[in-house]
Amino acid sequence: MYNQKELSAHSLELLRQLIATPSFSREEDKTASLIASFLEQHGVAVQRKGNNVWASNQHFDSARPTLLLNSHHDTVKPNPGYTRDPFAPSLEDGKLYGLGSNDAGGALVSLMASFLHFYDQKTPYNVVIAATAEEEISGSGGIESIWTSLPPIACAIVGEPTLGDVAVSEKGLLVLDCIAKGKAGHAAREEGDNAIYAALKDIAWFSTYEFPIVSPTLGRVKMTSTVIQAGQAHNQVPSECTFTVDIRVTDAYTLDGVLETVRRNVSSSAVPRSIRLKPSGIAADHPLVLAANRLGKKTYGSPTTSDCALIPAPSIKMGPGDSARSHSADEFIFVREIEQGIRDYVQIIELL
Numbered sequence: 001m002y003n004q005k006e007l008s009a010h011s012l013e014l015l016r017q018l019i020a021t022p023s024f025s026r027e028e029d030k031t032a033s034l035i036a037s038f039l040e041q042h043g044v045a046v047q048r049k050g051n052n053v054w055a056s057n058q059h060f061d062s063a064r065p066t067l068l069l070n071s072h073h074d075t076v077k078p079n080p081g082y083t084r085d086p087f088a089p090s091l092e093d094g095k096l097y098g099l100g101s102n103d104a105g106g107a108l109v110s111l112m113a114s115f116l117h118f119y120d121q122k123t124p125y126n127v128v129i130a131a132t133a134e135e136e137i138s139g140s141g142g143i144e145s146i147w148t149s150l151p152p153i154a155c156a157i158v159g160e161p162t163l164g165d166v167a168v169s170e171k172g173l174l175v176l177d178c179i180a181k182g183k184a185g186h187a188a189r190e191e192g193d194n195a196i197y198a199a200l201k202d203i204a205w206f207s208t209y210e211f212p213i214v215s216p217t218l219g220r221v222k223m224t225s226t227v228i229q230a231g232q233a234h235n236q237v238p239s240e241c242t243f244t245v246d247i248r249v250t251d252a253y254t255l256d257g258v259l260e261t262v263r264r265n266v267s268s269s270a271v272p273r274s275i276r277l278k279p280s281g282i283a284a285d286h287p288l289v290l291a292a293n294r295l296g297k298k299t300y301g302s303p304t305t306s307d308c309a310l311i312p313a314p315s316i317k318m319g320p321g322d323s324a325r326s327h328s329a330d331e332f333i334f335v336r337e338i339e340q341g342i343r344d345y346v347q348i349i350e351l352l
Contacts, residue, residue: 002116008339010116011109012096014038015338018073018105019089019098025074025137026051035073035112035131042116051133052146058120066126066151067349069115070143070307071108071159071319072135075100081329095332103326104135106333107159107319110341117346125352126151135307138277143307155288155314157345160306161321161333164344166292167302168316169217172279172309174247174255178202180268185237192237196230199241202266203228206245209265211258215250217281217301221258222248245270248303251281277309288316291351295344318344 002010014034023031028051035053036046046055051074060066078086078099086099098105108131115129128150134142160167180199185192203225211221223245230241249258255275262270282289292299297318304323308315320341321333 002113004339004342007113007117007342011113011338011342012335014112015096015101015105015109016089018109019101020087022087023074023100024077025134025139026141028074028133031073032131032133038112044116044119047149049146049149050141052130052142054128054130054146054150055115056151057115057118057123057127059122060126060151062151064124064126065154066128067352068128068130068150068153068156068311068313069111069159069345070130070132070156070311071104071111072133072142072307073105073108073131074133074136075103076136076327079327079329084330086331091335094335096335097330097332099331102161102321102331102333103323104160104319104321106321106338106341107161110320110338110345111157111159113342114345114349118349123349125154125349127349128153132307138305142310144310147312153311153313155286156311157288157348158306158308158311158315158317159319160317161323161326162318163322164318164320164340165298165300166289166316166318168284168289168299169215169251169281169301170279170305170308170317171218171248171250171301171303172255173277173305174249174258174275175273176245176247176262176270177273178243178245178266178268178270180241180243182237182239182241184239187235187237192239195238195241198267199228199230199243202268203243205265211253211261213252215252215301218250218279218303219301221250221253249279251279253279255279277305280308280311280315282314282316286314287352288314288348291348292316292318294351295347
C-alpha cells in the first residue's frame with residue numbers, strides 16, 4: 001500500500017509523461033505502452049487489447065462483486081488557440097499545463113493511484129482498472145472492445161473532470177438523418193410537391209413535441225434540428241430535403257423507444273447513425289451513490305456523454321478537473337485537484 005504523498009507524486013509524474021506523448025483517438029499506442037509499463041513497474045500484471053490496458057487487484061476473488069475504475073487516455077487534437085506547446089508539460093502556480101491534462105489525464109492517473117492503493121488489500125469489492133481508448137470519438141475500439149474480456153462488473157466509476165461532483169445519470173445521444181420526399185417540378189408552374197415544406201412540418205414537430213416523462217436528474221428529452229439541405233436550382237421544386245436531428249435522451253427512455261415515437265409522428269424517413277450511446281442512470285440507493293452522499297458530494301445529471309453510455313452496469317462519473325477546460329486552449333489541471341481526486345476515489349471505495 002502507498003501513502004497519499006507517494007501516490008500523488010507517482011500520479012503527477014505519469015501525467016507529465018502522458019502529456020508529452022501524443023495520443024489522438026486511434027493513435028494511443030504509445031500512451032497505452034506507458035500505462036502498461038507504469039503498472040508493471042509497480043508489480044501489477046497487466047492485460048492489453050489494442051490500445052486498452054487493464055488489470056485486477058492482487059487478491060481477486062470471483063465470489064466478490066467487482067468494481068471497475070475506468071477512464072480514457074486518448075485526446076482530441078490541440079485547440080488552434082494554444083499559446084503553449086500542448087505536448088510540453090509545465091507546472092506553474094500549482095497548475096499542470098498540457099493537452100489531456102484535464103480531460104481526462106487527471107482523472108485517469110488519480111484512478112490508477114487509487115487502484116494501487118487497494119491493489120494488495122482484501123476488500124469487499126474486487127477492483128479492476130481499465131485505461132481505455134477512443135472515448136473522444138465514441139469509437140468501437142475502446143471499452144466496448146474489451147468488455148467480454150473483463151471479469152463480470154457489478155458497478156463502475158468513470159473518471160472525467162467533474163470538479164469532484166458525482167454524475168448519477170447521463171443523457172444518451174441519438175443522431176437521426178432524415179429525408180423528406182416530394183416530387184420535382186418547375187417553380188413557375190403549379191406542379192411538383194415541395195419536399196422542403198414536408199420537411200418543415202416534421203421539423204416543427206421536433207421543435208415542439210415534448211416526451212411526457214421527465215427525468216428527476218436530467219429533465220426532458222431534448223430534440224434539435226441542426227443541419228438541412230435541399231434543392232439544386234432557384235426554379236426547381238426539390239423532390240428531396242435532408243435534415244439532421246440531434247436528440248439527447250434521458251434515463252427515462254430508451255433510444256429504441258424514442259426512435260419509435262419519432263417514426264410514428266413524422267412522415268420523413270429517420271435513420272439513426274448509431275444506437276450505441278445509451279442514456280445511463282444509477283439508483284439513488286446504490287452503494288456508490290450512498291458512499292458519495294456520505295462524503296457530502298453533490299450529485300447531478302450530466303447532459304454530456306462519456307463511457308458510462310457504453311458500460312452495461314450501474315456507474316457514476318466523477319473526477320478532478322473542470323469540464324469547462326476540456327478541449328480548450330492551454331488546457332490545465334490544478335495539482336491539488338489531482339491530490340483531492342485520489343482522496344475522493346479512495347474514500348468512496350472504502351465506503352463500499
